[in-house]
């Protein structure tokens with residue numbers, strides 16, 4: 294299968310601090326992928342390198358086989374909606390659609406106008422005077438009009454109310470289903486991601502913690518509840534993601550590589566949210582109490 298995005302040992306550093314490190318992953322074409330991680334995990338940094346806004350300090354990033362940095366041909370294949378949906382606020386939505394046609398060689402202005410008309414967005418009002426949700430829809434319509442093969446969205450629904458969020462995600466799903474566009478979408482809203490995404494990338498502490506098709510990842514993880522557990526290996530368990538213990542009982546989130554044969558463990562299925570939260574709970578906090586002058 295064709296690969297839309299591929300990184301190998303990709304890294305970006307600010308001063309002495311790695312914003313993203315040893316990032317190796319691939320995103321097959323046609324997927325709608327969730328990019329998840331706590332604040333400061335490196336999500337925007339990864340997206341900015343994928344869209345050629347940042348030059349990597351280590352490793353490589355390729356979009357459909359091309360390096361995006363300083364590569365106009367590669368950038369023509371990528372749509373990007375940045376975190377705060379920046380738009381020229383004095384321009385109207387209609388003017389932005391016209392401008393897009395002058396700046397992009399493959400531009401579907403009719404698609405953008407049809408979408409914006411369906412959403413009831415006025416064509417003649419400066420976008421600075423639209424609501425946050427309407428602005429996000431304008432930004433998405435412009436990104437889709439570019440007919441990108443890869444669409445990168447950095448927290449596109451963060452500022453939207455639940456109804457606007459649902460409409461935005463439905464619009465996104467509808468149009469990428471028609472066009473076959475690959476999407477990589479960062480968000481903190483796990484329930485939304487569970488509804489729309491079929492591929493998952495978890496970042497934590499500047500590193501990739503988990504990558505793969507949602508269906509496989511959910512199927513491979515189990516919650517085990519059983520007698521207090523030490524460090525002994527459990528047959529069928531490839532790794533323990535997270536463990537909590539009482540005096541007599543242990544509860545483990547595990548990644549399996551076979552059936553759990555030991556009947557002293559009760560094995561429960563997990564949701565995507567359980568898996569994500571398990572990986573997010575594991576990892577160091579970048580800023581210590583000492584740095585803030587508070588006791589540990």
Ligand SMILES: Nc1ncnc2c1ncn2[C@@H]1O[C@H](COP(=O)(O)OP(=O)(O)OP(=O)(O)O)[C@@H](O)[C@H]1O
Pocket residue numbers: 307311312313330331332333334335336337338339
């Ligand atoms: N321009 C910059 N200069 C210095 N450090 C930066 C810069 N941009 C990002 N960082 C640092 O890089 C790390 C990763 O930041 P990034 O914005 O990629 O995280 P994120 O996962 O997108 O976070 P959020 O969910 O808050 O948007 C953070 O520690 C951040 O402080």
